[in-house]
Amino acid sequence: MARKTREEKREEERRIIAEMESAMPQKSDVEKARTNGVGEEGAQPQKIHCKRCKTLMENGVCPVCGFRIYVPMDERKRKKVRIIVAAACIAVFAALFLIFGLHK
Numbered sequence: 001m002a003r004k005t006r007e008e009k010r011e012e013e014r015r016i017i018a019e020m021e022s023a024m025p026q027k028s029d030v031e032k033a034r035t036n037g038v039g040e041e042g043a044q045p046q047k048i049h050c051k052r053c054k055t056l057m058e059n060g061v062c063p064v065c066g067f068r069i070y071v072p073m074d075e076r077k078r079k080k081v082r083i084i085v086a087a088a089c090i091a092v093f094a095a096l097f098l099i100f101g102l103h104k
Contacts (some may be wrong), residue, residue, distance in 0.1 A: 015071040018063055020069060024060065 004012070048069070049055065050062035060069040074079075 010075075016070075016072065020071060024069075 048060075050055045050057050050065060050067050052067045053062065053065045055062055055064045056068075057063075057069070060071075061067070
């Protein structure tokens with residue numbers, strides 16, 4: 001099996017997010033369903049069931065087994081995490097270099 005490129009992985013994440021967003025009912029749909037039982041178009045909001053125990057999920061979390069729907073990190077958050085990790089690594093390596101370099 002060939003490894004996926006970054007662009008293929010990003011495209012797959014975008015596809016997964018689009019599928020999840022279309023499956024999750026919007027807040028306005030939930031509020032409309034509470035008030036009159038049907039959405040604006042006359043259709044019920046889509047209900048999501050847990051993959052493990054088949055219970056109706058609430059806000060992407062199963063109330064019975066605790067299963068959560070996987071939502072990949074967005075690009076901004078991913079870049080921020082990478083920058084923080086890189087800065088921490090550079091700081092640690094610089095500190096180690098100074099500590100061991102001064103003792104010679």
